[in-house]
Structures are given as C-alpha cells and as structure tokens.
Amino acid sequence: MQAAMTPANTLTMDSQTLQITQHKLNGINFREWFQSVTLVIKGKGKFNCLTGIVPTPLEESVEYQLWEVENSIPMAWLINSMEPKIGRTYLFYKTAKEVWDAVQELYSDLKNTAQCFEIKVVIRTTKQSGLSVTEYYNNLVELLQEMDLFYDPKWECSSDSQKYNRMFEKS
Template identity: 45%
Template sequence: MAETTFHGERHSATSIEAESSSLEASVEDMVTQGGDSSHMSFQLTSHRLNGKKYLEWAQSVKLAIDGSGKLGHMTGETIKPEVGDPKMNAWRSDNSLVIAWLINSMDTVIGKSYIFLPTARDVWEAVRETYSYVENASQIFELKIKLWQAKQDKREVTAYYNEMVSLWQELDQCYHDECDCPADSVKTRKGEENEKAYLFLAGLNRDFDEFRSPILGKNPLPSIRETLSEIRREESRGKVMLKPYLNLELKPVVDASALATVKNEDDKKKRPWCDHCKKYWHTRETCWKIHGKPPNTKKKEVDNRCFRSQHGEAFQTTYFDQGQQPSPETSPFTREQLELLQKLLQSPQF
C-alpha cells in the first residue's frame, strides 16, 4: 500500500513537471512564432531580467508594452470582465499576450517562477516585489555617491550635465511614493530642483567660480535647465575672449625673438670667416697662420685699439652716460643684452 502511494506521488510529481515543461514550451513557441502579425515584436527590449538592473528592465518593458496599448493589463487599469461578458475573450487573449511578453524578457530560470500566475498584473507585481525592493536601498546609495562625486574635469559643461541628468533619472525610478497634496507636490519638486542645481554647480571647474555666486544669489533659485543655460553662455563667452587675449600676449615676445634671431644671422653673414683657423674677421687669403704677419702689424694693432676705444667710448657716451638707453618698448634687446654688447665693444679681442 505504501509502495503504491509512493508510486502515485512520483507519478503526480512527474505529471506536474511535464505540464510545466509543456506550458513553458507553449509560451516560448507563442513568443517566437508571434501569431497575429498585428502584434508588436515579441522581443520587447535588449534588457533582460537576470536578477540585476531591475530598474532598467522595468522601464524598458513598460515603455514597450505601453506602445502596444496594453499597459493597463500590467497596472490593473484594464479590469477583467465578468464571466459571460462578450469582452472576456479579447481580455483573456491580451492578458496572455502580455504575460508571454514579460516571461520572454526574463532569463529562463527566472521566468519559470511566474508562468502559472493568472494575470499580467500578478506577474508584474511579483517581479517588482522580488527584485526592486531587494536592490532599492543599495541602488539609491550607489546613485547618490555617483552624484556627490561627479565633476566636470576636462569635459565640456554639456557632457557633464548629461551625466548628471542620467543619474537623476535613474534615481527617480527608485522612488514610488506619490504625494496626494498638490501644494506639497509642488514644494517637493522645487526642493528637488534646488538640490540638482546645488550639485551641478558644485561639480563645475574653478573657471566658473565667479559665476556661481550670482546664480546662488537669485531668489528663487533658477531651475537646473536655466542654470545650465547661464553656465553655457559663460563658457562660450570665455572661449571667444580667451583666444585673442592669448594672441596679443604672445605676439610681442615672438616678434622680438624672431628679430634678435634674424639680426644674429645677419651679423654672422657680414663678418669675414677663415675656414683654416676657424676665426672671424679675416679670410684664408689673409690668415697669418698661413701667410705670416705683415711688416706693419704693430702699427695696425695700435690703430685698431684706438678705433675700438673711440667707438666704444662713443657708444657708451651715446647710450649709457647720457641716459639715452633704448626702452624695452622700442628696442628688441633687453637691458642685459645691451650691457653685454657694451662689454664686447670694450674687449681687447674685438
């Protein structure tokens, strides 16, 4: 008798498992084949429920089913007709279709748990209770941390703003509470807008420090979109004004350097050069190391010294003793370069 009961229980379990597999297969067949061509594709979304990222999955599924006009079966707005009502067949067909869509958007292991639920609303609520509340607190904490740590860095203001908006939208999906009082609802939304403006301004680069105070001083505080608009205007104005300013700062330096370089090159070209002894102020044809010193060398050396002395003193008298030193604005040379030139003129080797 006990053995018969055991075999009966095993047969019953086997039958239930077979029915479950058969039902799952029939759902998968319906999903893959599609049936009526008027229905949307059974591939609702690229996001599949795998136990993680519930908020992304729920939002993408909700948008897809809402586009088919059957969101009421998930939310409960589409009421089940009474038995014998002519609308019952259409309701049951749509309900089964939405269940198939939901099951098909889940991993197989997860979808098996919801196959036997009678309505699409039951499936939707069961999934929400199982996965949304488990991750809700940790997901909110993670999103808050990302918002607090968000910085503009090397990005443009628009790219930084878009990152913040994406995080705020994810955070909004974590809250399901709805305010019944319209006045409280407006007050709550204004508080959220202010918090967004604070976080956005706090993450901007130091370049915008002078523009934060005027925005924060306004009453009421501008919305996050108005704040972005003002910051973007300042960003564009700064880019326009910075380029000519840099050009004006660099141009005199470049011109003076180029002039000094050209002058040095011209001086080298004018000075005679001996390719034998590698010295300036004479050529191979008059080089003493090749041809020897001429008889009247001493007299020329005395004349040269006199020439250098006279011209050196004249240079000194003209530019230094009389206080007529070229100013930095009119001369391509610095004061140090002029002093060095004076020393060279007075040097015996000159």
C-alpha cells in the first residue's frame, strides 16, 4: 500500500533529488566535481542557467517568477554538491551563473601551466609495476583525460584539428 502524498512527503522526495553527484566539491577535487556536475546538469537540460544564455528578466515582469524557479533548481544542485563549509559561501548569490562563475574562478586551475606540466611529468613517469594491465591502462587514460581539460582549442579548420590530435597522441 502506498503512502498518501503530503507536503512533507513531497519535500522529502524533492530534497533527495537535490543531491546530483557523489563528487562533493571539497576544495581540491574541482576537475572531477566540475565534470560530474556539468554532465548531470546538461543531462537535466538546465545548463543554460549556468552559462547565462537565458537573461534574467526584470523583477516586475511576469517571466521573473518562472525564471526564478528555473534558476533556483541548478543553484540548489550546485550548493548541495559542495561540502557544507564551501556551499555556505554561495548561499546568498542571486543566480546559478554567479555561483558557477565564482566557483570556477576560485577553484579552477585549468589555465595553470604548472599543474599541466605536473600531469605531463606523471604521465611520462607512470609505470605498470605491480598493476594489472587494466589498472595501468585506466590510470593512463585518467591522466590523459585530465590533460584534455587543459586544452579546449576552437579550431577554424577541421583538418588542422585532426593533424594536431594525431601529433598530440604521438607525443
């Protein structure tokens, strides 16, 4: 027999859906958190709220209430995907885009060339040692995927992109 839906039951069900990923931002796992959150929010069709593609309507307009609901959902997802100590910092931001941009600015090191160099060194010095072939392969793939986060070129010509990718894979 199913329990009748009451406001309390609805709140419990809704609050369970606010946790979108197991990766909670803790200050040192930004890349994993970013990738995980991006996948889920894109999958839920709310990524436009993070990019600011949908402009904020005037507060006096009829559209504002609908926009506010649409904006609040990804804000809650973002904040609930952070350690409480970090999430509290973003509770009073007005838009999901503000939260998204502030978190990226503070925690993202995607343009950090020293970290990029560090990953390249780890890739070059990684050995199979006592690992199985599968474990060794997975370690290398994870490092290479991490390197891919540092490069987001916008190619004008697709053939140049293909040439570069072949050259990069050889290195």
